[in-house]
Amino acid sequence: MFAILRPAVVLTVLLSALLGLLYPLTVTGLAQALFPAAANGSLVLRDDQVVGSSLIGQAFAADRYFHSRPSATSGADPADPAKTVEAPYNAANSSGSNLGPTSSSLIEAIKARAAAFEDGRAPADLVTASASGLDPHISPAAAWVQVPRVASARGIPEQEIAAVVSRSIEGRTLGIIGEPRVNVLKLNLALDGQY
Template identity: 65%
Template sequence: MLSLIRPALVLTFIFTALTGLAYPFAMTGLAQALMPYQANGSLTVQNGKVVGSDLIGQAFTTERYFHGRPSATSTADPNDAAKTVDAPYNAASSSGSNLGATSKALAEAIRDRAAVYGQGPAPADLVTASASGLDPQISPASALIQVPRVAAARGIAAERIAQLVQDHVEKRNLGFLGEPRVNVLALNLALDTLRP
């Protein structure tokens, strides 16, 4: 019996050391050496202070800023742990709304969000939440539809704001993967540098 237990314990120890310690330390060290920006969360720093991440959206709500894609994330209600409350872009609770296509609540939310952008059709990414609830980017069309509001709130010519949007459009990865997009945090930080 001991002849069976001893090799099992030795192998458990060896594989625990290899896969539980050596491999994670090696990968962490390699990531830190080769791509420290990505390995540390793609943090955006301004004036020596972390203001966000390129990978997680933020809840910009004032008229002076571009708004990101709606977020359906939530957190525990501080008054009743059995309930949840909305907590947009809560990275600790990445999730969608789980509302189906026939949901009246979803149709109402889409209608309310679309009404903000006028009579014409609003881009889909401005009226629907993503599956993760953390999207940091919007489509160029979603940014451009917000230009008149941002320009009026800041007293800056709409043409200048539209050009800023165009300057921040990220192209498809490798020229064919994904869609063109605009990082809302980067755009809003650049917007703060414009003067009327």
């Protein structure tokens, strides 16, 4: 009996040490050595204070800021005992809405978001939530359509705001992967820094 049980126990202990300790420590060490910013959450600093992550969107509601995509994580903050404080872009609640294209709730939400635009037409990423609900980027078209509002709220000519948007457009990864995009947090920080 012990002859059969011993190899199983030894193998379990060995694999636990190898895959539960050695492998994670090696990967963490390599990540810290090769990509320290990414390994630590791609944190964005302003005046030596962490203001967010370039990987997780934030809710901007003031007219003086560019707005992010709608977030499917906009439910009540889990830390709020009264469940009355919304927590959009809550990374602990990352998920899509699971509403399909025939969902009347989804259709009504999209119509309500589109109604906020003068002609009722807006880039898709400003009226639909991303799959994770945490997307930090918007399309350049979604940034351009917001330029008049931001310029008016800040009292700055549209051309100057448009120039900041142009400088904030990130190209395709490796020149071929994905689409051009604008990180909303970085764009708003660039505006605050310049104006």
